[in-house]
Amino acid sequence: MPSLPKAARTPPPIADPPMVDPASFRDPSGFVFRRDGVLYRQVQASAADDWAAFISTGLYERLAADRLVVDHVVEPPELAALPDSVVVIRPRMIDVISYPYEWSFSQLKEAALLTLELQSRALDVGMRLKDASAYNIQLDAGRPILIDSLSFEVAAATAPWPAYRQFCEHFLAPLALIAHRDARCGLMLREFIDGIPLDLAARLLPGRTRFNVGLSAHIHLHAGAQRRAANEPPPAAGALKKERRISATGQRALLDSLRRTVEGLRWKPSSHWSEYASTTSYSDVATASKGELVREMLVAVGGRLAWDLGANTGVYSAIAADAGYRVVAWDQDAASVEAHWRRVRGTGAPAILPLILDLANPSPAIGWGLEERASFLGRGEPDLILALALVHHLAIGNNVPLHGVARLFARMAPRAIVEFVPKEDPMTRRLLAARRDIFEHYSIDGFREAFGASFNIRRETPVADSPRTLFLLERR
Amino acid sequence: MPFLAYIDPGSGSMLLQVVLAGVLAVPFFFRRVISDGLHRIRGNRGEREDAKPTEGGEDATPDR
Numbered sequence: 001m002p003s004l005p006k007a008a009r010t011p012p013p014i015a016d017p018p019m020v021d022p023a024s025f026r027d028p029s030g031f032v033f034r035r036d037g038v039l040y041r042q043v044q045a046s047a048a049d050d051w052a053a054f055i056s057t058g059l060y061e062r063l064a065a066d067r068l069v070v071d072h073v074v075e076p077p078e079l080a081a082l083p084d085s086v087v088v089i090r091p092r093m094i095d096v097i098s099y100p101y102e103w104s105f106s107q108l109k110e111a112a113l114l115t116l117e118l119q120s121r122a123l124d125v126g127m128r129l130k131d132a133s134a135y136n137i138q139l140d141a142g143r144p145i146l147i148d149s150l151s152f153e154v155a156a157a158t159a160p161w162p163a164y165r166q167f168c169e170h171f172l173a174p175l176a177l178i179a180h181r182d183a184r185c186g187l188m189l190r191e192f193i194d195g196i197p198l199d200l201a202a203r204l205l206p207g208r209t210r211f212n213v214g215l216s217a218h219i220h221l222h223a224g225a226q227r228r229a230a231n232e233p234p235p236a237a238g239a240l241k242k243e244r245r246i247s248a249t250g251q252r253a254l255l256d257s258l259r260r261t262v263e264g265l266r267w268k269p270s271s272h273w274s275e276y277a278s279t280t281s282y283s284d285v286a287t288a289s290k291g292e293l294v295r296e297m298l299v300a301v302g303g304r305l306a307w308d309l310g311a312n313t314g315v316y317s318a319i320a321a322d323a324g325y326r327v328v329a330w331d332q333d334a335a336s337v338e339a340h341w342r343r344v345r346g347t348g349a350p351a352i353l354p355l356i357l358d359l360a361n362p363s364p365a366i367g368w369g370l371e372e373r374a375s376f377l378g379r380g381e382p383d384l385i386l387a388l389a390l391v392h393h394l395a396i397g398n399n400v401p402l403h404g405v406a407r408l409f410a411r412m413a414p415r416a417i418v419e420f421v422p423k424e425d426p427m428t429r430r431l432l433a434a435r436r437d438i439f440e441h442y443s444i445d446g447f448r449e450a451f452g453a454s455f456n457i458r459r460e461t462p463v464a465d466s467p468r469t470l471f472l473l474e475r476r
Numbered sequence: 477m478p479f480l481a482y483i484d485p486g487s488g489s490m491l492l493q494v495v496l497a498g499v500l501a502v503p504f505f506f507r508r509v510i511s512d513g514l515h516r517i518r519g520n521r522g523e524r525e526d527a528k529p530t531e532g533g534e535d536a537t538p539d540r
Contacts, residue, residue, distance in 0.1 A: 027482050225488035226489060246498075249505055250498055257496070
């Protein structure tokens with residue numbers, strides 16, 4: 001019998017193959033990947049000098065200390081997912097990834113100002129920000145932070161800023177449209193993944209914005225310059241690309257002008273919804289009872305991360321934060337989210353992140369292969385969802401059958417605190433005031449039956465001095 | 477040193493940027509001269525608390 005080969009090596013531990021993030025393909029200097037569920041970033045040899053300068057100039061250390069760039073730990077090079085790696089880092093994780101079309105005006109504005117600040121600090125050490133993508137910024141503990149640590153490169157002091165156009169399209173155009181036209185223009189970013197085309201922004205902005213020096217230069221003139229350049233014949237094959245120069249003072253002047261233009265944009269949130277909490281019909285007893293019941297249920301679940309759906313200006317998000325949760329507070333109304341964000345920022349309550357979302361038409365997956373930006377349901381799972389004074393808007397306002405609401409909630413989280421608002425409640429009567437009542441199954445029995453198919457009902461308690469009922473549900 | 481970017485900076489955008497930087501540099505330069513001058517005058521009076529941001533300090537990111 002032939003003997004078995006001697007080299008009976010112990011097999012390597014079974015590990016999932018590294019998964020390169022599908023959104024991480026645009027910049028060849030590196031990419032993000034996951035290995036065994038942990039997120040890493042690999043720096044490629046082509047970007048070795050830029051990475052070395054980012055570290056050796058102390059830029060990284062200062063930006064991370066000021067919480068302007070996400071901090072990271074350097075990992076062993078063997079963890080690299082693909083060849084040609086010079087360094088592998090493990091960035092600190094952000095609670096929930098959000099996108100600019102889910103941000104309110106001030107969130108986008110703060111992200112814009114952060115981008116300009118980063119470019120300015122990079123210039124101080126002979127580097128520059130090589131892109132100005134809004135997707136490189138995330139909202140973390142109440143403030144914007146750059147998550148793409150590979151965004152800095154060494155550059156000549158006289159080189160123009162290649163990200164100028166991207167900055168105007170990703171930040172300035174949507175901010176100007178919200179401030180001067182309508183808050184809903186922010187949702188256009190969902191359609192235009194590379195930012196709002198400047199010719200479109202110029203056409204949509206009111207004519208008076210031509211008299212604003214910054215908007216006139218960076219949007220109206222900019223759109224004209226792009227149009228003229230597009231009509232030029234292409235350069236001859238083999239022709240040297242022209243190197244343009246800007247003085248150091250010119251660099252700073254341009255940044256200063258962009259900063260003043262962004263800072264000059266204002267938007268005052270005002271809507272039916274942002275005043276909703278003060279125009280509702282609940283008695284003080286009912287409000288106190290509901291708050292106390294929600295608190296008890298939150299504590300009973302004892303989770304870490306909660307999503308408050310239809311959060312409005314965040315009364316119950318605050319209760320969840322007090323109960324020790326980190327909360328993402330989704331609401332469809334830009335004014336409510338703006339008011340909520342300003343309050344959270346003002347009180348320094350970084351446990352809550354307000355974001356814009358219409359649950360009846362949530363953020364889809366977009367971009368190349370529909371994999372660049374995750375859909376609302378692809379953003380991870382919280383421990384719990386709160387759906388207070390929401391189901392009647394979905395079931396009656398949007399005609400979604402109660403079974404459909406229950407199934408969506410069960411896809412989102414293992415537990416839910418849901419409020420049932422019956423037809424006799426004044427808020428539901430208002431929804432039905434001008435229409436035929438086609439909702440024969442909309443009753444507390446219908447609710448129990450529909451939600452009972454997806455969840456076990458752990459607790460059911462009426463809200464005092466009100467026809468409403470609160471349910472604590474656990475996914476089957 | 478590379479001056480070309482991985483994103484398309486747009487030839488019209490680059491040209492406009494060069495022109496704008498030239499035009500904006502003039503008022504920017506004079507504003508800076510004036511504000512530096514004011515700082516120096518105040519500094520001579522011993523009131524120069526806010527002249528230079530401490531590197532990496534808390535005031536590096538004012539509440540925007």
